[in-house]
Amino acid sequence: MNDNVNMTGKTVLITGATNGIGKEAARGLAKLGARVLIVGRNAQKCAETVAELQRSTGNQAIEALTADLSAMAEVRRLADEVKARYPRLEVLINNAGAYFSKRLTSADGYEMTFALNHLSYFYLTTLLLDLLKASAPARIVNVSSEAHQFARLNLVNPHKPPVYSGFRIYGESKLANIVFTYELARRLEGTGVTANAMHPGFVRTGFGRNNAGLASKLFGFMQRFALTPEQGADTIIYLASSPEVEGVSGKYFVKRKAKPSSRASYDQQTWEGLWTLSERLIAEKQPV
Ligand SMILES: NC(=O)c1ccc[n+]([C@@H]2O[C@H](COP(=O)([O-])OP(=O)(O)OC[C@H]3O[C@@H](n4cnc5c(N)ncnc54)[C@H](OP(=O)(O)O)[C@@H]3O)[C@@H](O)[C@H]2O)c1
Structure with missing residues (x-):
């Protein structure tokens, strides 16, 4: 479908690509010639995935980086590694995410869904922003979900919800992906x-x-x-490769078309509030 686009010479980083x-x-972008x-x-699953993708695409410029993205120290180590090893980054795709039927706590003491699905997107992106800007034109793609539609963001303590509901928290994290994208696009104007x-x-x-038991069977x-x-x-x-979306920013896409996201996602106070909160939560765990 994107076969006419040539990504040779462009470097793409994609999380949750195993x-x-x-x-x-990753396979599709490798077929287009990207690194x-x-x-x-x-690490083992990463190595197996690289070998399989190289074999199926014929593109040898596929490499793996390992990090548990729910832990902010690992996100920082990953970003440092990327900046040390690669002079350019034209595309960042934040995709790694999960649903947790039972409450889990991340290494930093945050609710796991919020840590993995939102804080990792936020922290990895902000750490790589200078590299992306220096590689412009560059693109960031954040994988969200229609599960955001009925969610509201609680900016008081989304990292420690008093009552745990896996679906509710997942929906909130996917709304956070969109809210983060809109504020990010605003801050990136002109770059x-x-x-x-x-x-x-x-x-x-x-x-x-x-997840264990019924939740896993239900998804299956x-x-x-x-x-x-x-x-x-x-x-x-x-979104990562097509000339049709060159310069398009701050949108929510479904089936290649820009679509309105939920009403709650357009609240600009929430954009600013989530950004400030995310910075504070990360700074508490990862002092500069
Ligand atoms: N599937 C759907 O219907 C659907 C619908 C809407 C949105 N989404 C979104 O799509 C994205 C990808 O989901 P998927 O359906 O492809 O799920 P998946 O098959 O479970 O893949 C998730 C990927 O994320 C990785 N991952 C999970 N936890 C991680 C962690 N702590 N650190 C680093 N990597 C981690 C997984 O690694 P392992 O290989 O080690 O497990 C895997 O590579 C998610 O953001 C999800 O919210 C999915």
Whole structure:
């Protein structure tokens, strides 16, 4: 579908590329000739994924970086590694995310969904912003979800919800992805770096399978009716590579089309509030 775009000479970093949608986005972009840096949390799975992607695409410029993105120290180490090893970065795709049916706490003491699905996007992006700006024109793609539609952000303590509901917290984290994207796009105006959010559709992946018992079985059953990971990756590849969206920023995409996101996502006080809160939470754990 994007076969006419040539990404040779461009470096793309994609998180959560050892499985599902991220892996297929990595494959698609490697086919277009990009140097693809995949990020995963398991070194062996990363190495196997690189070998498989190299074999299937014929592109040898695929490399792996390992980090548990729910831990802010690991996000910082990852960003330092990227900056030390690669002089340019034209595309950053924040994709690694998960649903947790039971409350888990991250290494920094934050609720796991919020830490992995939002704080890692925020921290990795802000740490790599100078490199992206120096590589402009550059693009940031944040993988969100229609699950944001009914969510509201609690900016008092989203990292420590008093009552835990996996679906509610997941929806909030996906709303945070969009709110973050809109504020990021606003701050990036005039820099040559664009930022867009997207929904991949309901896709048959490993999503939800990290949970025990019924939750995992339920996802397995529902996913029988879902899109393939390749179909789920299509809009990511489009946003990362297509000349049609050159310069387009601050939008939410579904099936390659810009669509309105929820009303709550357009509240500019929330944009600013989430940014300030995220900076504070990270600074508390990762003093400069
Ligand atoms: N599937 C859907 O229907 C759907 C719908 C809307 C939005 N999304 C979004 O799409 C994105 C990708 O999900 P998916 O469906 O492709 O799920 P997936 O198959 O479970 O893939 C998730 C990826 O994230 C990685 N990951 C998970 N926790 C991590 C951590 N702590 N540190 C580093 N990497 C980590 C996984 O690594 P491992 O390989 O080690 O597990 C895997 O590579 C998520 O942001 C999700 O919210 C999915």
